[in-house]
Amino acid sequence: MHIAIRNENRILIKKNYTTVNINDDNIVQYTGIYYKNVKNPPNMIEIKTTFIGIIVADRYEDRCVTGIYIKPLYVFYNDVWNKIVDYPPPENKYFLYPHLLVIDNKHYNYRPLYFLDSVEKSSVTQFEDITQTIMLEY
Numbered sequence: 001m002h003i004a005i006r007n008e009n010r011i012l013i014k015k016n017y018t019t020v021n022i023n024d025d026n027i028v029q030y031t032g033i034y035y036k037n038v039k040n041p042p043n044m045i046e047i048k049t050t051f052i053g054i055i056v057a058d059r060y061e062d063r064c065v066t067g068i069y070i071k072p073l074y075v076f077y078n079d080v081w082n083k084i085v086d087y088p089p090p091e092n093k094y095f096l097y098p099h100l101l102v103i104d105n106k107h108y109n110y111r112p113l114y115f116l117d118s119v120e121k122s123s124v125t126q127f128e129d130i131t132q133t134i135m136l137e138y
Contacts, residue, residue: 067102
């Protein structure tokens with residue numbers, strides 16, 4: 001799996017040789033982590049689930065794209081799709097959202113997600129009628 005630039009487009013080439021356009025502002029479906037605070041004992045659990053999000057930027061290292069940042073818009077939680085209603089932008093370099101999806105063989109220090117192969121083209125049109133909402137926790 002790798003990311004290539006073709007005709008000024010950022011393209012994810014998956015292990016099975018399918019491709020997905022991963023330019024900024026594209027809507028994608030992907031596997032990510034929903035971070036949820038629990039009270040007994042007080043800590044944060046990580047729930048692997050499906051998200052719909054918008055690509056906000058790429059991650060460069062050694063002059064090549066090694067990942068993408070995705071702002072989550074919808075999350076599949078408790079067996080239903082939920083609209084995310086309180087997306088706070090990150091305030092420092094260590095953040096949980098937007099998700100950073102990276103190529104499998106790249107190491108990062110803080111919470112990278114190695115689910116880049118799960119990225120698929122999507123649309124928010126099918127989610128516009130969702131009324132169930134959820135808040136992101138930090």
